[in-house]
Amino acid sequence: MRNPHSNGNLPKLEEGRESAEENGYGDGVILGLDGGATSTVCVCVPFFPYGDRLPEPIPILGRAVAGCTNRNSVGETAARDSLEQVISEALVQSGSDKSHVRGVCLGVSGVNHPSDQEMVQNWIRDMFPSHVKVYVQNDAIVALASGTMGKLHGCVLIAGTGCIAYGFDEDGREARASGAGPILGDWGSGYGISAQALTAVIRAHDGRGPETMLTSTILKALGLSSPDELIGWTYHPSWARMAALVPQVVSCAEAGDEISDKILVDAADDLALSVKAVVQRLGLCGKDFSRCRWKSFFPVVMVGGVLNANMKWDIEKKSQASTDTFRAQTIIPKVEPAVGAALLAMNFLTVKIDVS
Amino acid sequence: MRNPHSNGNLPKLEEGRESAEENGYGDGVILGLDGGATSTVCVCVPFFPYGDRLPEPIPILGRAVAGCTNRNSVGETAARDSLEQVISEALVQSGSDKSHVRGVCLGVSGVNHPSDQEMVQNWIRDMFPSHVKVYVQNDAIVALASGTMGKLHGCVLIAGTGCIAYGFDEDGREARASGAGPILGDWGSGYGISAQALTAVIRAHDGRGPETMLTSTILKALGLSSPDELIGWTYHPSWARMAALVPQVVSCAEAGDEISDKILVDAADDLALSVKAVVQRLGLCGKDFSRCRWKSFFPVVMVGGVLNANMKWDIEKKSQASTDTFRAQTIIPKVEPAVGAALLAMNFLTVKIDVS
Structure with missing residues (x-):
């Protein structure tokens, strides 16, 4: 994995939540997830090219919360069900659906080994069309991204x-x-x-x-x-x-x-x-x-x-x-880890790095 | 609880296992149990008055092994079932039955509080006629008794x-x-x-x-x-x-x-x-x-x-x-903790101390 960042030049976005259709970004949406030990947060944000100047604040189209998705703690079935649920809710809230999704980035605790990563990645892939980019990371990585606004x-x-x-x-x-x-x-x-x-x-x-x-x-x-x-x-x-x-x-x-x-x-x-x-x-x-x-x-x-x-x-x-x-x-x-995950997906998609 | 010991004068017993009827002790039997983290052992020994001179070796009429009986680890139902099972098996092996039992002493891990003790005591009481003395101790106490041959x-x-x-x-x-x-x-x-x-x-x-x-x-x-x-x-x-x-x-x-x-x-x-x-x-x-x-x-x-x-x-x-x-x-x-438990019961019964 390289550390990509480019100089995108973005218009400042209006504050508050807005639907995928209304936000002026016809480029689809990004889902960012943070799966911690006690809860899982999913945010839906409009796609924009990643760069040094980001919209401020980051526009949040939808946000949903579910329980723990660490499969070591709750088991595979419960972890997978919670992921499906929180993703669906965030999409409904945003007024978009799976066809709008360009990328999903998920930070999940308990992902300590490539085999863990692969398993969760397959779960998410099964939920979306094949062109959707899926990135699964340890939850620490999306937390880092929440502080650096998507820069690793x-x-x-x-x-x-x-x-x-x-x-x-x-x-x-x-x-x-x-x-x-x-x-x-x-x-x-x-x-x-x-x-x-x-x-x-x-x-x-x-x-x-x-x-x-x-x-x-x-x-x-x-x-x-x-x-x-x-x-x-x-x-x-x-x-x-x-x-x-x-x-x-x-x-x-x-x-x-x-x-x-x-x-x-x-x-x-x-x-x-x-x-x-x-x-x-x-x-x-x-x-x-x-x-x-x-x-x-x-x-x-x-x-x-x-x-x-x-x-x-x-x-x-x-x-x-x-x-x-x-x-x-x-x-x-200044943003929560789920937003960090979304920014990370934006970063990966913008420089077209295939880390999945 | 006082520390009782008397000067019983006992004949030396033959080695090996013998039934309650054959052993020359018409005074019934004692059950000693040791419930550790991984397994539970129950021995059935003939009753003899406790004192400084004990039969050597201690005659074992029956011995059975079951799983963990720590209710904190396996839950109440499983703990209770395992206790019932191991007691029945030891009695069958010894050729005696519940009517011969004078006392039961059980050392069980996870007994850290009077309420724990009382609960296990009630389980055992329910398995026997009301005159049977039941002693429930932390498993450490019966382990001590196995080293001191029943002396606390x-x-x-x-x-x-x-x-x-x-x-x-x-x-x-x-x-x-x-x-x-x-x-x-x-x-x-x-x-x-x-x-x-x-x-x-x-x-x-x-x-x-x-x-x-x-x-x-x-x-x-x-x-x-x-x-x-x-x-x-x-x-x-x-x-x-x-x-x-x-x-x-x-x-x-x-x-x-x-x-x-x-x-x-x-x-x-x-x-x-x-x-x-x-x-x-x-x-x-x-x-x-x-x-x-x-x-x-x-x-x-x-x-x-x-x-x-x-x-x-x-x-x-x-x-x-x-x-x-x-x-x-x-x-x-030189003897296992379950035998320590039996010796402890013998000690308590001999000096007629009611610690139950």
């Missing part, structure tokens, strides 16, 4: 229920770190932070660890009376249900609880390490990592509830404090 | 698929540490060790951590070609399937892999910490923990595949290396 360059860090760092260099080479799920040490994720917090409660309770404010705070939040009850609670937790405890950890840290503070600092370190691993492997700082601060900035897109939770710790600050510093241009996306 | 004193450390430390002082006070499941930081368990090992493979793969021999060893063991495939593999792992990777970690450590060695050392530290937490809370070393080495020995029963895996590290050695040392009499049980 730099690094994205997502820390919500899960966490992942994903990046592209100028030549289109890609690298990722973390994003391997809760069992495989995604310690900077909301799930990871909550698991550490619950572990701290258990360790304080059984005498292995120091007392912590987390005990009363978390028991109260969950309506439990004893740490022993946490054991049953965690046997079948959803990832999102676990991650929902992050605000409790933050409030304890802010109230001066040392254990909570350490959990968050460790999480920030782990997130910084993930970004650093990607930056280093792609040479985004140049080949000599230690001289990084003299190189030009590159974008680091920050996405997810953990990063936007108004926490004490700052991933960029953390990174700069380490000896092998890198300087990133932090971007908080 | 000292500490047991179980490290198999899961891990737990559980202890009783001379007055019957009890304490536990760990045993909270994989999400809540049972890092010394087989599951915990394997999760750390898989995490190390992912971290080496994405550049966050150093290279490790674990990568090739574990991928080969699982028949996978890339660390990326581990992500799908860990989405729905059974605990036992995870824990089955421990031998790979041990072999890498023995071949000099530093990462593997650190994982095992950390696991040993965590197991030692669990024992220490229990010993300290119960004052098994006396009130001044730092003077522990001048106190008399107390039993520490070691159970589970992780501890018996012929590993480099030694929990007792580890503990002694720490400043606040305690000296334990390490016991590897």
Whole structure:
């Protein structure tokens, strides 16, 4: 995959939603999808040639939301059904139908391997005529695109229920770190932070660890009376249900609880390490990592509830404090990841790159 | 619960299995059950008064094996059905029936709270006439009893698929540490060790951590070609399937892999910490923990595949290396936990303590 961008010269579009017929773009529509751990969003936007000047705001013709489409979590049938449903709804809303669709770009969590990608790609292909371009990406890639407005360059860090760092260099080479799920040490994720917090409660309770404010705070939040009850609670937790405890950890840290503070600092370190691993492997700082601060900035897109939770710790600050510093241009996306997916499809279609 | 033991004076029994009628004990039979994470064992033994001299070997009239009876893992219906089945089979084998049963003692994993205990107790009560004594304990307690031959004193450390430390002082006070499941930081368990090992493979793969021999060893063991495939593999792992990777970690450590060695050392530290937490809370070393080495020995029963895996590290050695040392009499049980459960029932029935 190369990193394509051209200099399209676009008229500014009117704000608000408009149908495919009314918008003045007779070139059809693009569907952008973001399939996260808890929900899936599909947007329908009019096609326009991708370039440095994009319509602002990006016109949204239709938008629909469905449940989780990670087949590892909900199974293949449910994942496929949800995808069909959310696509149909977005098309109905936009006043267009499948015959107007030029391209579909889908960012989906759980796409970690070419075989995963191929499977989802086949599902989408089956829903559309054969000329429709279908791009299936890890959800991190469309999140990056939501920050860079469709350009695949730099690094994205997502820390919500899960966490992942994903990046592209100028030549289109890609690298990722973390994003391997809760069992495989995604310690900077909301799930990871909550698991550490619950572990701290258990360790304080059984005498292995120091007392912590987390005990009363978390028991109260969950309506439990004893740490022993946490054991049953965690046997079948959803990832999102676990991650929902992050605000409790933050409030304890802010109230001066040392254990909570350490959990968050460790999480920030782990997130910084993930970004650093990607930056280093792609040479985004140049080949000599230690001289990084003299190189030009590159974008680091920050996405997810953990990063936007108004926490004490700052991933960029953390990174700069380490000896092998890198300087990133932090971007908080102005559009949602599904729009990033649509912009990515526009990019691919405009430069006619066949990544499908 | 007090800690009862009396001085029964028993004839030595012949070895081998014998029916309730033939064994010379007209006093009925006792059922001992051990319900672990992967299987449930039920033994039927003749009743004899509990005391310091026990028949050797303990006569086993019947023995049956069923699947997991942890209701948190398999659900209530399946857990209850498996219990009924394994009890019936053991009784049939022993040539006795429910009318001969004087007491049932069941050690079951997942019993962490009085409400758990009560539920399982009611299941068992419903299977027997009302005069039958029913004792439901955490599986760690019957494992302790298997090392102490029915005496509730000292500490047991179980490290198999899961891990737990559980202890009783001379007055019957009890304490536990760990045993909270994989999400809540049972890092010394087989599951915990394997999760750390898989995490190390992912971290080496994405550049966050150093290279490790674990990568090739574990991928080969699982028949996978890339660390990326581990992500799908860990989405729905059974605990036992995870824990089955421990031998790979041990072999890498023995071949000099530093990462593997650190994982095992950390696991040993965590197991030692669990024992220490229990010993300290119960004052098994006396009130001044730092003077522990001048106190008399107390039993520490070691159970589970992780501890018996012929590993480099030694929990007792580890503990002694720490400043606040305690000296334990390490016991590897000669009978299985189900027999420990039966001996415990014998103990309770002999001194007529109603712990049910």
